[in-house]
Structure formats: C-alpha cells, structure tokens
Amino acid sequence: MNRKWQEFDNFPVKLYAYANGVPGMTQRNDKTEFRTVLITGGGSGIGLETARMLLEPSLKIRVVLLGRDRNRLEAASEFLLKATGASEHQVAVQVCDLRNADQIAKTLERILSGCKNIYGLVNNAGIYPFGGLSDTTESIWDEAMDVNLKAPFLLIQSVAPCMAKNENGGRIINVSSTAGILPNQSALAYSVSKGAIVHLTKALAKELGKDKITVNCVCPGIVRSPLHETYHASDIELEEFYVKRGAVLPLGRVGESRDVAGAIRYFLSDDASWVTGEIFVVDGGRLVS
Numbered sequence: 250m251n252r253k254w255q256e257f258d259n260f261p262v263k264l265y266a267y268a269n270g271v272p273g274m275t276q277r278n279d280k281t282e283f284r285t286v287l288i289t290g291g292g293s294g295i296g297l298e299t300a301r302m303l304l305e306p307s308l309k310i311r312v313v314l315l316g317r318d319r320n321r322l323e324a325a326s327e328f329l330l331k332a333t334g335a336s337e338h339q340v341a342v343q344v345c346d347l348r349n350a351d352q353i354a355k356t357l358e359r360i361l362s363g364c365k366n367i368y369g370l371v372n373n374a375g376i377y378p379f380g381g382l383s384d385t386t387e388s389i390w391d392e393a394m395d396v397n398l399k400a401p402f403l404l405i406q407s408v409a410p411c412m413a414k415n416e417n418g419g420r421i422i423n424v425s426s427t428a429g430i431l432p433n434q435s436a437l438a439y440s441v442s443k444g445a446i447v448h449l450t451k452a453l454a455k456e457l458g459k460d461k462i463t464v465n466c467v468c469p470g471i472v473r474s475p476l477h478e479t480y481h482a483s484d485i486e487l488e489e490f491y492v493k494r495g496a497v498l499p500l501g502r503v504g505e506s507r508d509v510a511g512a513i514r515y516f517l518s519d520d521a522s523w524v525t526g527e528i529f530v531v532d533g534g535r536l537v538s
C-alpha cells in the first residue's frame with residue numbers, strides 16, 4: 250500500500266488523505282497470520298464476551314483464555330467454537346492461578362514457546378472482596394493486590410518483550426473499574442487495586458510507546474456477570490439488585506458484558522493504533538451522575 254500523504258488542493262480547507270485507501274482498517278482481508286490475544290478471566294463474563302467478539306472471522310484473531318478452573322475454560326472454549334464458527338486452532342485454554350507468580354511464569358513460558366505472534370493481552374481477571382478499613386484482613390488485601398494488580402504487572406513484564414519484536418508492536422488492555430476512579434464503599438482493597446491499575450496503565454503507556462505497544466484501560470460500572478452471583482442468595486435477589494442499580498443511572502440500566510467487550514475490542518483494533526494511556530469509562534453514566 251502506498252502510504253504517502255496526498256494533498257487535495259480543491260477543498261476549502263486543506264484536506265490530507267491517504268493516497269490509496271485508509272490504512273489500519275479493523276477488518277483484515279489479507280493473508281496475514283492469525284494474531285494471538287491472551288485474555289485472563291476468559292472463561293466467563295466480560296472476558297468470555299471479549300473472546301467471542303474477537304473471533305469474528307475477518308479479524309483473524311486467535312484467543313488464549315486463562316483462568317483457574319479447567320472445566321469452566323473448556324466449556325467456554327466449546328461455547329466459542331459453536332457460537333463463532335472459529336476453528337479449533339483459534340481457541341486455546343491455559344489453567345493458571347493468577348495469585349501464584351510461579352504459575353504465571355510457567356504458563357507464559359508454555360504460551361510464548363508455542364506462539365511467536367502475541368499481539369494482545371487483556372488483563373481482565375479480577376476479584377471483588379468486600380470490606381472497609383476494619384474488616385479487610387492482610388490476606389484479603391494481599392489476594393486482591395495479587396490478582397487485580399500484581400498479575401497484570403507480571404504478565405505485561407513477560408509479554409511486552411515479545412510484542413516489541415512484532416512489526417506493529419502490541420496492545421495491552423487493563424480492565425479496571427469505576428471504583429478505580431471513585432472508590433466503592435466497603436471495597437477498600439478492590440478500589441485501591443483498581444486505582445493502581447489505572448496508574449500502571451499510564452506509566453506503561455509512556456514506557457512501552459517506543460516499542461509500538463499501546464496500553465489502555467477500560468473502567469466498567471456495574472455489569473451483569475458471574476462476579477455478582479456469589480454475593481446474592483437467589484436469582485430474584487440478583488435481578489432486583491441489577492434493576493435497582495440500573496434505575497439510578499442516566500442510561501437507566503446496568504451494563505452487559507458486550508458493552509465492555511466492545512470497548513476492549515476497540516483498543517485492540519487498528520482504529521486505536523494511536524491511542525495509548527487512555528482511561529475509558531463504560532458505566533452507563535454512573536460517574537457523571
């Protein structure tokens with residue numbers, strides 16, 4: 250493709266356009282290899298929906314889902330193959346407990362030895378421990394920091410050198426929360442870990458730009474997902490929670506996984522190749538209300 254700028258003089262304002270079409274279209278109809286995207290917490294909720302969207306055939310993406318529970322990951326893989334028509338080589342699963350730095354290192358060793366073309370990393374896995382200052386124990390604090398903050402740091406540290414070898418660098422998306430901007434009540438460790446990942450995003454966007462690696466952050470508000478199921482005694486109670494929390498939002502409803510997955514997909518797309526260090530809120534208007 251000829252990427253020289255071409256000037257069009259006969260417009261009232263000086264208009265610059267690419268001489269031969271628009272480079273960086275999201276759809277890839279060429280014969281290039283599949284690009285690999287690692288998704289932590291890919292077996293459920295936002296992570297699974299992100300994988301589903303990325304398996305759109307024209308995007309030529311292969312996903313690797315990471316999680317603790319092999320059965321859940323295999324069920325997710327089966328669902329994705331059926332729902333998207335992707336081929337088996339496009340969906341891989343890796344069991345990895347993100348609380349454990351050794352497991353993270355071994356899992357990445359396996360992934361990186363079998364795959365040279367790591368294009369994206371979605372740090373999506375997260376836990377939500379309840380508790381304020383008096384009832385957050387040291388172990389609750391440590392677990393929240395390990396899963397929500399340290400694991401993304403370790404994963405980026407291992408994956409970035411690999412992305413740096415790609416001609417077009419790579420894409421890192423960290424999933425924080427509106428709690429990372431405006432702390433949630435009675436979720437001290439969660440809010441602090443999610444606030445720190447906002448800063449990790451900005452710091453690494455600066456550091457990794459030279460390698461054409463973008464680092465962006467998505468901050469969801471309340472989204473229907475398995476994250477909330479454990480905290481409600483019944484489906485009826487859970488539904489009441491969603492309706493009540495949605496009713497006070499400007500957009501009148503809580504989010505769906507696809508609302509957040511769409512934002513993640515944008516940051517992975519070629520359309521976002523000049524966007525880095527962005528903290529993107531997807532919350533139905535919660536933070537402005």
Ligand SMILES: NC(=O)c1ccc[n+]([C@@H]2O[C@H](COP(=O)([O-])OP(=O)(O)OC[C@H]3O[C@@H](n4cnc5c(N)ncnc54)[C@H](OP(=O)(O)O)[C@@H]3O)[C@@H](O)[C@H]2O)c1
Nearest residue numbers: 290293294295316317318346347374375426471472474476
């Ligand atoms: N849903 C919301 O309202 C909301 C709002 C703001 C932010 N978020 C953020 O969105 C992200 C995704 O959450 P979700 O809503 O999609 O809920 P979810 O379905 O519960 O997803 C969380 C994922 O994290 C994985 N995970 C948890 N601990 C792990 C560990 N030690 N090792 C490996 N994987 C682990 C879980 O997999 P396994 O249990 O199989 O390991 C699960 O797939 C989280 O970071 C969450 O904080 C969600």
